[in-house]
Amino acid sequence: MxxxxxxxxxxxxxxxxxxxxxxxxxxxxxxxxxxxxxxxxxxxxxxxxxxxxxxxxxxxxxxxxxxxxxxxxxxxxxxxxxxxxxxxxxxxxxxxxxxxxxxxxxxISYKVSLGMESYRCLKVIKPQNVQGKLIRADLKHLDIVSDFWAGFGFWCFGVTVTKESQIPSAEEMIKSGNLFLWEVNEKICSMVNIAHKSKRYVRINNVYTPPEERKKGYASAAVAELSSSLCNEGLIPMLYADIKNPYSNSVYKGIGFKESGRIDNIVFKY
The missing domain is CATH 3.40.630 (Aminopeptidase)
Known part of the structure; x- marks a missing residue:
């Protein structure tokens, strides 16, 4: 078939x-x-x-x-x-x-390992009264991006790695030109990445804010600003969010992302 x-x-x-x-x-x-x-x-x-x-x-x-x-x-x-x-x-x-x-x-046996909701945004709702601005990551940000990338692995997947081990990956993301940072008074407080572009959609991923900078609206502002820019290009931003993380799902909904279908990943045990 x-x-x-x-x-x-x-x-x-x-x-x-x-x-x-x-x-x-x-x-x-x-x-x-x-x-x-x-x-x-x-x-x-x-x-x-x-x-x-x-x-x-x-x-x-x-x-x-x-x-x-x-x-x-x-x-x-x-x-x-x-x-x-x-x-x-x-x-x-x-x-x-x-x-x-x-x-x-x-x-063999199997179990559900991950549930994700897909989202798309046709109209961006920018958060109000959030300090800072969106900038494109530069190699001068390599140290902080490496630190964020290590933190992202821990908070999203429970994987503990050193900042130093993430330098090659961080450098590659920066050189791609698709990594963006939220800067507040010259301090980098959050990151967001363009993972892929197709004819109609742009997939966003690697949204991360370190614990000490959370609950200040930085991730919302960063994703909203990037999404607005993409919409102006005639592209539709989309992303996947872990259904077990209600906070991130609420953040995306709050800036205009709409649920577009769930995906489950099921692993096999041999």
């Missing part, structure tokens, strides 16, 4: 996929990988895509009948049974059904 496709087919900019483009925006980044696994059904109502070592993402047209959706998922399970997937990401009920079938087939 599934056959390979290639970036040149421009499948991700055609219907029916673009009706779900916010929720599955990461597809645009995955398809750019050098060794990407990209599969589609003949009628283009389902796409499975993966970069090696990362989760496989599964999109299925929700308007299909349940029996057809079930057949699509079972077909993909059969096709991927020898690939030893580490995880599956997708619409919660579809991802779970795939996990059930795949785990039964291979005699």
């Amino acid at each position: 599934f056959t390979p496709f290639f970036k040149e087919e421009d499948l991700l900019n055609q219907k029916p996929f673009i009706n779900y483009e916010v929720q599955f925006n990461l597809f645009h980044r995955i398809i750019e990988g050098e060794e990407v696994i990209a599969l589609k059904t003949e009628d283009r109502n389902a796409i499975a895509i993966q970069n090696p070592g990362h989760p496989m993402w599964l999109w299925i047209n929700e308007t299909l009948e349940k029996s057809i959706i079930d057949d699509i998922i079972k077909s993909l399970c059969n096709q991927m049974k020898d690939n030893k997937l580490n995880s599956i990401s997708g619409k919660p009920e579809f991802a779970r059904y795939f996990a059930e079938q795949y785990s039964r087939m291979l005699g």
Whole structure:
């Protein structure tokens, strides 16, 4: 049922996929990988895509009948049974059904590791009375960005690393020109990054404010200012937020981001 496709087919900019483009925006980044696994059904109502070592993402047209959706998922399970997937990401009920079938087939277990809500912003609501301004990160900010990047890993993923170990990653982000900082009286207080641009959307990530600078509106102001700039370019800002972090979700909603569909990641235990 599934056959390979290639970036040149421009499948991700055609219907029916673009009706779900916010929720599955990461597809645009995955398809750019050098060794990407990209599969589609003949009628283009389902796409499975993966970069090696990362989760496989599964999109299925929700308007299909349940029996057809079930057949699509079972077909993909059969096709991927020898690939030893580490995880599956997708619409919660579809991802779970795939996990059930795949785990039964291979005699393994699974668990939901992450739930994310996708958001898009068509009209920015800038917070009022927040000090500071948005600036593009420069190599002179390498030390503070390295520190923020280490902090981001700890607060978002529980991973403890040294600031020094994050210097290469921080330098790469700065040189990309896509990292922005919120500056208050010459002090850097928050960061936000442009992760990827597609034809219609810009995905924002790595929003971080150190603990001592939180609750001052800096992250809201930084994301709002960047989003406003993107909207002026005719692009739509979007992002993913961990559903277990109600504060960050409320921040995004407060500046005009609207819920656009949940994604669950389910990991397999071999």
